[in-house]
Amino acid sequence: MKKTTKFFTGFGLLALATGIFVAADHIDAPASMGTTADIADYFAFEPTMGSDNTVFIVDLQSNVVDGLAYGTFDEDVLTEINIDLDGDLTEDMVIQAIPRNGRMYFFGPVTPNQTGLNSQVLVDSPLGDVEISATSAITETTSEGVSFFAGPRQDPFFFDFFRFNEVLAPSPMDNSGFNVPGEDTFDGANTMSIAIEIPNSMIGEATGTNVIGLPVYKTWITTNRKQ
Amino acid sequence: MKLNSIKHIFVGLLLSFVVVSCNNDDDMMMDDDMMAGPDFSGTFAQVDHMGRPGINTVLGADGDAKDAHNISxxxxxxxxxxxxxxxxxEALHDAYxxxxxxxxxxxxxxxxxxxGILGFDVTAExxxxxxxxxxxxxxxxxxxVYFDGSVPVGFTGRKLQDDVIDISLILLFGGRDGxxxxxxxxxxxxVTDGVGLTADNITTTFPYIGSPE
Known part of the structure; x- marks a missing residue:
């Protein structure tokens, strides 16, 4: 990973030993950090201005520092995209992704049979599946216009994380905050991405609103380990 | 292929259901094919959670609080x-x-x-x-867009190119004028960490993120 490999190695050990946490959600907490279920990042956006589709990207794992699980989707880890339509902060629709034998299988979007911390795979609502990619992206698109991808990608997050840790603990000798320009800790890092582009009509109507009154889906992602 | 006893039982039940309910051999074969697929059985318990970027990382009080957040x-x-x-x-302000x-x-x-946008003071609370x-x-x-003072909407998503760290810093430390x-x-x-998106991180076509390095 470029010129900073050595530094990263040292930092990786330090991070695991002392509990230093990396944004956006990369290795953010002791119990999940560095595991195959560790969420690195989450994006949700319209692919082009005015599109009737939404793209969800979930990044699991990261090789931003050494010593972390990276490179293989875990068949015991179920990833869920939770979507609250009416603004009550409880999921009304769920999209699931789980790997089996080199393919990523998708289910939903459907109202889950239970909300909260435990889930089953929604096997009655298969959405499609795609071969897990190596370096080149392999994608599938269904007749309903849903596209799938799963595989390693560049970690698109950018953040001067090393300076951030110093910024969090200022002293009279070092109280200047961030450097401009800073150094992007994540340049050169990779992550295991799951991407789905789906027509909004399959998700449903948003009746909840955001802080400025626009109708929005309230969404969050979870990883869930087989018991 | 790895099979387990639960699946054998399920296949047995399904086949008997098909035999009882339907005499169409094609249907039975289709159902049989479906059952030859992967095993997705079991209960899965939440281990990590994420909505907005960086929130648990920056504002979580300590490791225990961050763990608790992930299973909430x-x-x-x-x-x-x-x-x-x-x-x-407030503690971060005090430290400075x-x-x-x-x-x-x-x-x-x-x-x-x-x-200024909402017309009332957005206090720390x-x-x-x-x-x-x-x-x-x-x-x-x-x-x-995650948030951009130059765009009339905000809190409507998160694009790959949105500078969520700068936005978060502006909202936490930027005061009224950002x-x-x-x-x-x-x-x-x-109010900025001084870094931006690396151009080859993203692409214009699905899946919108660049090949691994």
């Missing part, structure tokens, strides 16, 4: 985490006060740039109340 549900997060987030936000040779009381969070419920809002019928603590006048630079 949004409907409970406001009550569970808002107070601690507010204390953490002391590092700058001032007293903690001299430097507090100032209502941020959203105050209001801001951390919003952030404590860790969901990413996504508008199906509006431009999607430029408080901008590195000038002897104050620290707390």
């Amino acid at each position: 549900i949004p409907a409970n997060q406001g009550a569970a985490f808002q107070m601690a987030y507010q204390e953490r936000l 006060a002391i590092a700058l040779g001032l007293t903690a009381e001299d430097v507090d969070y100032e209502p941020n740039i959203l105050s 209001i801001l951390t109340s919003v952030l404590a419920t860790d969901v990413l809002e996504v508008a199906p019928d509006a431009q999607t 430029a408080r603590f901008n590195g000038e006048g002897g104050l620290p630079q707390l």
Whole structure:
């Protein structure tokens, strides 16, 4: 990973030993950090201005520092995209992704049979599946216009994380905050991405609103380990 | 192929159901093919959670609090985490006060740039109340952007190119004009980390993120 490999190695050990946490959600907490279920990042956006589709990207794992699980989707880890339509902060629709034998299988979007911390795979609502990619992206698109991808990608997050840790603990000798320009800790890092582009009509109507009154889906992602 | 006894039982039940309910051999073969697929059985328990970027990382009080956040549900997060987030936000301001040779009381969070947009003071309590419920809002019928003062919408999604760290810093430390603590006048630079998107991280076609390095 470029010129900073050595530094990263040292930092990786330090991070695991002392509990230093990396944004956006990369290795953010002791119990999940560095595991195959560790969420690195989450994006949700319209692919082009005015599109009737939404793209969800979930990044699991990261090789931003050494010593972390990276490179293989875990068949015991179920990833869920939770979507609250009416603004009550409880999921009304769920999209699931789980790997089996080199393919990523998708289910939903459907109202889950239970909300909260435990889930089953929604096997009655298969959405499609795609071969897990190596370096080149392999994608599938269904007749309903849903596209799938799963595989390693560049970690698109950018953040001067090393300076951030110093910024969090200022002293009279070092109280200047961030450097401009800073150094992007994540340049050169990779992550295991799951991407789905789906027509909004399959998700449903948003009746909840955001802080400025626009109708929005309230969404969050979870990883869930087989018991 | 790996089979387990539960699946054998299930296949048996399904086959007997098909035999009883339907004499169509094609249907039976289709169902049989479906059952030859992967085994997705079992219960899966939540181990990690994410809505907005960086919230648990920056505002979580300690390792235990961050772990608790990851196995919580949004409907409970406001009550569970808002107070601690507010204390953490004020503590970060206090740390800079002391590092700058001032007293903690001299430097507090100032209502941020959203105050002008929303028409009321976005206090530390209001801001951390919003952030404590860790969901990413996504508008199906509006431009999607995390927040950008130059765009008339906001809190409508998160694009790959959105500079979420700078936006978060501006909302936490930027004050009413978004430029408080901008590195000038002897104050620290707390409203940008000075880095941007690396161009080859993203692409214009699905899956929109670049090949691994």
